[in-house]
Amino acid sequence: MSTEIDDLARAAAGGDAAALDDLLVLVRPDVLRLCARFLPHREDAEEACQDTLLALARGIGGFEGRSSVRTWLHRLAANRARSTYQALRRRADREAAVLTLPDRADPRRTSVVAGTRLDLLDALDRLGPELAEAVALRDVLGLSYREIAALQEVPEGTVKSRIHDARRRLRERLDGGLP
Numbered sequence: 001m002s003t004e005i006d007d008l009a010r011a012a013a014g015g016d017a018a019a020l021d022d023l024l025v026l027v028r029p030d031v032l033r034l035c036a037r038f039l040p041h042r043e044d045a046e047e048a049c050q051d052t053l054l055a056l057a058r059g060i061g062g063f064e065g066r067s068s069v070r071t072w073l074h075r076l077a078a079n080r081a082r083s084t085y086q087a088l089r090r091r092a093d094r095e096a097a098v099l100t101l102p103d104r105a106d107p108r109r110t111s112v113v114a115g116t117r118l119d120l121l122d123a124l125d126r127l128g129p130e131l132a133e134a135v136a137l138r139d140v141l142g143l144s145y146r147e148i149a150a151l152q153e154v155p156e157g158t159v160k161s162r163i164h165d166a167r168r169r170l171r172e173r174l175d176g177g178l179p
Contacts, residue, residue, distance in 0.1 A: 005069050009069040023056075068147075131166035
């Protein structure tokens, strides 16, 4: 299947619209699963999935093949899921200001897993893009240091340093040490 995805991606990058359509259909289930690792509600994961597929369709012409298509999709999905969460959070903050709703989810109506993911997304949001992307790609999506280094176009040692720093900051935030 990976060879099929790579072949379709090369053809789509070359301007083959039918190959792009086939590629989008083929990778959608995987992209949805990746987005669902970040976002606890299916509708939110589906929104991030659609954003990821749109980013894939728009960016396929610039795909240079420095990493595998699957690795590139992991990066797109992680970034789109985080962006979707940020947009949802801004929307909720605006609505909360108007409706004076509590700013935290009611723990009686939010699963422990969903609440934990929301806490993680809040903490990732405060890290900055380079650290958040590196740790999300490693710890949430399971990419190797080498794959992340290729995506971020930095040495592997830089990736390890970013992940170490991000984990330390996340631990502090999730333990209640920082706002």
